[in-house]
Structure formats: structure tokens, C-alpha cells
Amino acid sequence: MSVDVGARLRGIRTTFGLSQRELARRAGVTNGLISLIEQNRVSPSVSSLKKVLDGVPMSLAEFFTLDLSATPRAFFSADDLVELGNPQVSLRLVAAQRPGRQLTLLHERYAAGAATGEEMLTHRGEEAGVVIRGRIELTVGGAVRVLGPGEAYYFASQLPHRFRNVGREACEIISACTPPTF
Template identity: 85%
Template sequence: MNIDVGTRLRSIRTAFGISQRELARRAGVTNGLISLIEQNRVSPSVSSLKKVLDGVPMSLAEFFTLDLAAAPQAFFGAEELVELGNEEVSLRLVAAQRPGRQMSVLHERYAPGAATGEEMLAHRGEEAGVVIRGRIELTVSGSTRALGPGEAYYFASQLPHRFRNAGREPCEIISACTPPTF
């Protein structure tokens, strides 16, 4: 469940070919601590871990970013896009059934007055789009703006956001999000 800080640190240290004591000396901590961390017997404080990584040197960001580990359909008619929305908010997905898709591209249509809930989803990721017709009122992290044709947005999906068509005509948007939510 927890991040395996221990083996991560150990593999880094050994990759650099230095001993626990040497790393401890450079980092200004004790060798025992390094040992305990590498065995996952303790969960180091951020400040300790930073001191240790400074001895390598390596940033916390780098440390946690480290990773240890038939021709699909290309063309889609308008009617082949899969409808995921409802009467008010139509969401038509491109390449819905494509396995291992890396993003979701949608043709969205908001009826006048339609709105999405104040979503704050569990997903990481980003979403972006361009308005092609009508106007949409978009709220992201508390700030709101109305966007018209040719205008666009781009934000991190986990920020609270809401789309609302405050106008009288339908609003259409082409949007993309990655990794695919739909």
C-alpha cells in the first residue's frame, strides 16, 4: 500500500556504488537510519529523506518519479461516436472501444441551461478543449469565465470544475483528456 521508499533508496545508493555509512556521512544522518529506511522499518520524515537524497544528490521529485518498473480503427463517422451523456449534456466519445487508449476525445454538446455538477474526481490528469459553437461558462478552482467559439481551456482534472451553458443556443465543444476518464 505504501510507497516502497526502502528498496528505492537502496537501489539508488547501490547504483551510485556507495555504502550506507558513506551516504550517511554525506547526508549528515546516521548509518543506522539508512539501514532502517532501506528495510522499510521506518517511514522517514520528509526532511530526513531530503537530507539523505542531498547526499546523492537527487531531488525528492526525481526520487518519487523514478519508475522501477491488429490495426485499430482510425476513422469514425459522426454516428460511430459513442454517446456517454444524456439529453442535456451530450458527450460523444471518439474511439471508445479502442483498447489501451491514452486519451479521451469528446464531441460535447450542452443544451441551453445545462450544466455539469461541481466535479472533483478522483482521477489525476488534465483536460482541455476548444469551443466551436455557442458559449460556455466555465468555473475552475473558483474562477469563472465565459468562453465563445475559438476560445479554449486547459486545466488539471482534479481541480473542482463546472461547465454551464448560460446562453440560449446550444454550445458545442471538442475536448480531450488524459489519461482517459471515459
């Protein structure tokens, strides 16, 4: 019952849209090594696995903690929000089943046509939000979806992501991110 290092690395690399050569260049190793590791033809040393993950970037702890088979949901329909409050005070919670949440709320507003930029964002922490008004196109990893009022998102900020307001109306989002940055 060994750890499938190869499948994990391949899943991460493709999620980030990198070729073996590109990841190898960033990590300072050869493309052949990436290939051998992904095929489980070798069990890499900790030091070289760390070099490879530095090219993503991702820590060893995150690498071994990651569960590819149980990828957390990235999108939630309006009905998926969990009602926590009572008839007097309504509290609708996003990703209620997700353990270890530690977020703070923000209020964002995207003008018509606005976006977070051409490049995909990728940083530490987690972020989540609810669309209040308008429509927003959200790309997370390989998945793209246009979210409307009442729909929500929740994903790890390490996944490459981008917001684009593809409508003619301004878009408002109640969003949250982890304390340190952003």
C-alpha cells in the first residue's frame, strides 16, 4: 500500500498546465526525471522531490496531504448553501462540510468587462465568495464556469484562477480569503 507519488505529481503538473520540460526547467532538474517519477519507475529522494515541488510551487506537506480522488467541490449552486440560522436570523454557510476553515469576508465589485488580468493568479491560502449581483466568469484549475446571483465558489488559492466579468452589468461578490495575504 505505497503512496502513488507518480500519479500525484502528474495530477498537479497537469492541473497547473505545465509540460514535463517546463516544470523541469523551473525546478532545476531534467525532464527525464519528471517522466520517471510520474511512471513510478523511481522513488525520488526527498531532496529532489522538494526541488520539483518548488517549481510549482508547493510544499512537501501539501503534496502528501493532497487527496486527488476527493478533490473538494469548487462550485456550489444556490441550493447547496447550508442554512445555519433560525427563522429570525438566517445564516447561509458555504462549504459547511469543509474542515479547518479560517476565513474573513470581503465585498468585491467588478465593472462590466473587468478582470483580474490575463495571467492566472496563484498564491497561498483559500478564498470563497457569493455573487450578489451580475454575472462573473470564474476559472479554477481546468474548470470554467459563469456564476450568477446566489451561486458561490470555494477553492484553494494555489489553484490557478481568474475572475472576468463577461456581462454588461456590474457584478458584486461577497468574498472571503485567509488572513495573511490578498
